Amino acid sequence: MRDAPTQGALPFMKMHGLGNDFVIIDSRGRKAVTSPALARALGDRHRGVGFDQLAEIRDGEGSDIVLDFWNSDGSRAGACGNATRCVAAHVLAETGASEMTIRTTRGLLRGVVDGGQVWINMGQPQRAWDEIPLAGDVDPLHLPLPGDPVGVGMGNPHCVFFVDDAGAVDLAKAGPAIETDPLFPQATNVEFAQVRGPGDIRMRVWERGTGITLACGSGACATLVAARLRGLTGPHVRMELDGGWMELDWRDDGVWMTGPTAHVFTASLTPDFLGAL
Numbered sequence: 001m002r003d004a005p006t007q008g009a010l011p012f013m014k015m016h017g018l019g020n021d022f023v024i025i026d027s028r029g030r031k032a033v034t035s036p037a038l039a040r041a042l043g044d045r046h047r048g049v050g051f052d053q054l055a056e057i058r059d060g061e062g063s064d065i066v067l068d069f070w071n072s073d074g075s076r077a078g079a080c081g082n083a084t085r086c087v088a089a090h091v092l093a094e095t096g097a098s099e100m101t102i103r104t105t106r107g108l109l110r111g112v113v114d115g116g117q118v119w120i121n122m123g124q125p126q127r128a129w130d131e132i133p134l135a136g137d138v139d140p141l142h143l144p145l146p147g148d149p150v151g152v153g154m155g156n157p158h159c160v161f162f163v164d165d166a167g168a169v170d171l172a173k174a175g176p177a178i179e180t181d182p183l184f185p186q187a188t189n190v191e192f193a194q195v196r197g198p199g200d201i202r203m204r205v206w207e208r209g210t211g212i213t214l215a216c217g218s219g220a221c222a223t224l225v226a227a228r229l230r231g232l233t234g235p236h237v238r239m240e241l242d243g244g245w246m247e248l249d250w251r252d253d254g255v256w257m258t259g260p261t262a263h264v265f266t267a268s269l270t271p272d273f274l275g276a277l
């Protein structure tokens, strides 16, 4: 028997993009509710719901919607490509529109339905050391770290290593040391990319504030940018992540990406859970 909806409960959606999973709270038309404490409690896979990122949809500010992102450790994420794809797919299905605008701390992003797929323009990459940001004026194309990685900002920092075999990388060992390296004053997401051809990349990721995830949209964009700037690929690639395939295209107006999304369920947080925060 289904429980009757409880008064004071907070509805949310669970969605994922290639296994990068999200709790999404729709706060349009009412006060925002997210906080570091809510993100940590909800992100607990044993006592909460569990997610890689929490996203809150708010009323638009010169845009169709505003989106805020949180990591499971309670920190803010300046960008989350896969959550942006999930929310855009949801809102575009709801409104029947073929395009929309999304304001994030990074700026105004665009979502467009093309060939039955939702594409997001994640904007132009940040390539200057102080925009990524790095701790000092070093060449982002050749960061002074073992392995000669590339630094790229997509509204959040990324450190991209090119490796011979991405599958062989011990993410749990390699990721945390780079995430917290002093070269990155706001810490960093870490990508290990194997270029298999001019339009084919295999990539695995360690995410700042979350750890190993099955996919990372902003990380995929940063990886394409790093590969293109190093002359390893063209501007259009298919990328295989642990959770599946994405397609990316670096155009004159920014880095576009697409891939599958899924709405898993809608449920409500109980007043008891919320009251214990």
Ligand SMILES: N[C@@H](CCC[C@H](N)C(=O)O)C(=O)O
Pocket (backbone or CB within 6 Å): 020, 052, 053, 071, 076, 077, 078, 079, 080, 081, 082, 083, 156, 157, 189, 207, 208, 209, 210, 213, 215, 216, 217, 218, 219
């Ligand atoms: N999974 C996301 C990236 C999430 C943000 C990241 N952990 C950060 O703190 O920057 C994506 O799909 O882009």
